[in-house]
């Protein structure tokens with residue numbers, strides 16, 4: 001078992017204490033203090049085979065086994081999208097083909113609104129802990145640095161089921177259970193614990209905009225504001241695809257990764273006919289951009305159920321009347337680059353290519369997103385198209401073909417640049 005962000009080793013300790021049938025627990029955490037605590041426990045308790053590291057690369061360099069269970073308890077939400085990919089791309093080769101990733105989620109990190117104990121509760125609506133906190137401030141005649149309404153905004157942007165399922169899908173994992181089957185549990189936290197956490201300077205600055213005087217924290221810890229209830233659930237992501245290689249991220253030189261650019265996920269579909277030709281569609285009046293250009297059928301990943309694959313299927317059916325029995329992920333995250341939008345800001349596009357086959361070349365556009373379609377030999381068609389007139393998905397596919405065909409010296413040696421799934 002691999003315990004990502006193992007903290008002080010709570011998961012390893014519980015496994016050891018309850019004599020659970022886990023042969024080895026390896027963990028890593030970015031905090032040296034936490035790793036020191038894990039080491040201290042390891043030397044005392046002498047668990048069968050536990051190892052703790054302070055960086056995933058250290059773990060990967062060691063003779064790590066292939067892990068069957070991975071926990072990232074409370075941790076996945078502390079990583080933004082890029083950091084999640086950084087981690088998963090490193091760890092993937094150490095995960096077994098039937099691996100399961102297990103993690104807890106709380107209302108503070110995750111958007112869920114569901115039935116709790118028969119009542120339909122909006123678990124994100126208000127925050128009784130902070131209401132009481134503000135009440136005590138008033139009784140102390142202390143004016144907090146911000147209003148209650150500002151203080152209940154999440155410390156980090158909340159994640160949701162759709163974005164998590166898209167992330168895991170890229171690595172061949174399926175998120176479970178389905179949203180309607182999530183069993184959401186109330187979890188009580190003591191006033192003392194909540195005050196201890198909220199008074200950590202970095203947390204306090206994030207919630208209230210600035211730190212509060214020690215006298216306020218002292219007073220808060222003297223009163224007992226009563227317990228605070230949050231809601232949480234346990235989810236798992238099960239590995240479905242074996243020998244999966246994550247896509248290599250090509251990027252244009254202009255991307256400034258030091259800025260926190262918004263990332264937009266998009267999907268495109270390479271549809272091959274029995275004759276081996278690929279379907280290209282001319283973008284019509286109803287298309288958002290690149291009107292009049294030939295492109296692969298594509299769409300942005302919207303907030304819909306069904307993850308990336310469900311999204312692309314729905315769009316193909318709506319705009320081209322195409323229903324495919326089976327589609328495969330051809331290249332996840334095949335390209336990322338920035339573009340000037342109308343408002344002059346940059347964003348990063350993370351393009352995922354899917355592929356499928358159609359027996360019949362009879363396809364007619366159903367909406368004005370596309371005006372016509374053609375079937376072409378992809379390589380000769382794309383090498384004749386001006387790169388500047390290609391949409392993002394077409395550029396992405398063209399880069400992909402260059403790597404497959406060994407046309408790009410620079411990328412040929414790239415570690416993950418290989419044809420997957422097709």
Ligand SMILES: C[S@@+](CC[C@H](N)C(=O)[O-])C[C@H]1O[C@@H](n2cnc3c(N)ncnc32)[C@H](O)[C@@H]1O
Pocket residue numbers: 004005006007008009010011028029030031034072073074075078079
């Ligand atoms: C909430 S604790 C969870 C600890 C443990 N998994 C448990 O369930 O008790 C989160 C841990 O993640 C670690 N952590 C958070 N972000 C990290 C990052 N970017 N790199 C490495 N460790 C990180 C922290 O040091 C902390 O120990």
